[in-house]
Amino acid sequence: MELAERRGVETRVYEPAEDSALLAAVAGERLGSDARVLEVGTGSGYVADRIVREVGASVVGSDVNPHACVAARERGVAVVRADLVAPFADDAFDAVLFNPPYLPTEPETAWDDWMERALSGGEDGRAVIDPFLERVGRVLAPDGVVYLLVSSLTGVDAVVERAGEEGFSAVAVADESFPFETLTVLELFG
Numbered sequence: 001m002e003l004a005e006r007r008g009v010e011t012r013v014y015e016p017a018e019d020s021a022l023l024a025a026v027a028g029e030r031l032g033s034d035a036r037v038l039e040v041g042t043g044s045g046y047v048a049d050r051i052v053r054e055v056g057a058s059v060v061g062s063d064v065n066p067h068a069c070v071a072a073r074e075r076g077v078a079v080v081r082a083d084l085v086a087p088f089a090d091d092a093f094d095a096v097l098f099n100p101p102y103l104p105t106e107p108e109t110a111w112d113d114w115m116e117r118a119l120s121g122g123e124d125g126r127a128v129i130d131p132f133l134e135r136v137g138r139v140l141a142p143d144g145v146v147y148l149l150v151s152s153l154t155g156v157d158a159v160v161e162r163a164g165e166e167g168f169s170a171v172a173v174a175d176e177s178f179p180f181e182t183l184t185v186l187e188l189f190g
């Protein structure tokens with residue numbers, strides 16, 4: 001890929017940050033090498049790649065952003081362009097990871113920009129999290145687990161409540177505080 005083209009791809013793909021690192025560390029400590037793992041919204045493939053390298057688990061990524069799919073594939077991650085869990089078979093995964101778009105955003109925000117799709121969670125921050133919680137149970141094997149990154153900006157209690165409505169029990173397994181938000185990783189069991 002030419003340098004100019006490469007720069008274009010990079011500005012359209014979420015750059016791994018503290019949230020990515022927290023999710024990778026927490027999931028990496030808890031997953032075994034025999035786990036079949038899906039990372040929804042894999043972006044650059046950073047989290048999926050860490051789980052493959054550090055745990056030895058089998059990981060596939062999904063992302064709605066085609067530029068993210070290119071970047072993740074170039075990192076060596078098996079990736080499918082998809083909306084959330086749509087193309088995957090029932091009961092296919094022992095674990096599903098997601099660092100979702102979660103920033104509360106004004107209604108007039110454009111959704112035709114890939115970085116907005118990576119960051120914006122709609123007015124309440126949960127526009128992508130809620131459908132994820134509604135659909136993820138279908139692809140989880142019995143006793144499967146979800147690791148979901150959430151922020152105090154999004155409302156952790158509201159996410160836990162919605163997860164409960166979808167049949168999950170949620171436990172916060174890690175927190176990290178920054179000046180403007182606290183990041184939490186929720187562990188969800190069906």
Ligand SMILES: C[S@@+](CC[C@H](N)C(=O)[O-])C[C@H]1O[C@@H](n2cnc3c(N)ncnc32)[C@H](O)[C@@H]1O
Nearest residue numbers: 014016020041042043063064065083084099118
């Ligand atoms: C905050 S970024 C996280 C990227 C990467 N997992 C990380 O932690 O660095 C959220 C990612 O979710 C993707 N995404 C947003 N909506 C999605 C959807 N409906 N289905 C699949 N991926 C989605 C975005 O394109 C973006 O790559």
